[in-house]
Amino acid sequence: MQIELLNDQGQATSKVDAPDTVFARDYNEALVHQVVVAFQANARQGTRAQKDRTMVKHSTKKPWRQKGTGRARAGMTSSPLWRGGGRIFPNSPDENFTHKVNKKMYRAGMAAIFSQLVREGRLAVVDSITVDSPKTKALAAKFKAMGLDSVLVIAEQVDENLMLASRNLANVLVVEPRYADPLSLVYYKKVLVTKGAMEQLREMLA
Numbered sequence: 359m360q361i362e363l364l365n366d367q368g369q370a371t372s373k374v375d376a377p378d379t380v381f382a383r384d385y386n387e388a389l390v391h392q393v394v395v396a397f398q399a400n401a402r403q404g405t406r407a408q409k410d411r412t413m414v415k416h417s418t419k420k421p422w423r424q425k426g427t428g429r430a431r432a433g434m435t436s437s438p439l440w441r442g443g444g445r446i447f448p449n450s451p452d453e454n455f456t457h458k459v460n461k462k463m464y465r466a467g468m469a470a471i472f473s474q475l476v477r478e479g480r481l482a483v484v485d486s487i488t489v490d491s492p493k494t495k496a497l498a499a500k501f502k503a504m505g506l507d508s509v510l511v512i513a514e515q516v517d518e519n520l521m522l523a524s525r526n527l528a529n530v531l532v533v534e535p536r537y538a539d540p541l542s543l544v545y546y547k548k549v550l551v552t553k554g555a556m557e558q559l560r561e562m563l564a
Contacts, residue, residue: 363484385470405451481551487550510530
């Protein structure tokens with residue numbers, strides 16, 4: 359498998375060899391969907407909480423007598439049927455949203471995403487991405503010159519200058535190969551991989 363090598367102007371100057379085990383896999387839509395959903399689910403925090411009928415503030419007095427009023431029977435106002443009553447099955451802070459994905463499945467899913475990005479022309483290789491100073495303006499100008507407005511950069515090593523320069527750009531994310539996630543790969547319009555990072559991806563996903 360060969361992938362386009364881009365220069366500083368975003369032009370394809372040549373092609374580089376890439377491992378077929380990572381960048382030439384068949385696309386498995388069901389597996390990719392499972393990996394992406396599991397990543398989103400595992401990122402959820404169980405911070406929401408609701409009250410059941412024992413937790414809501416209410417009176418234990420019977421609203422009206424049991425018989426003779428023509429209305430339905432009611433014991434207390436905390437009933438889930440009443441406005442302001444408790445929930446029948448309330449959400450609790452300790453709710454577990456995690457999905458388990460086997461390592462082999464996760465690696466295959468990531469490789470399938472990378473391979474599909476190559477087929478769609480959304481993935482390219484660069485020699486390196488560096489900036490001389492931690493200036494957002496300098497990095498934004500570099501991506502503008504390359505014609506990129508939404509880009510995920512996977513670099514073999516993210517130094518302090520690159521991290522500080524990229525963190526304030528809304529549509530730019532710079533990560534090391536170990537932090538590349540399936541949701542970001544799907545979300546960003548273009549993915550740039552440095553040569554060093556491509557070798558690390560081969561070791562991780564092959």
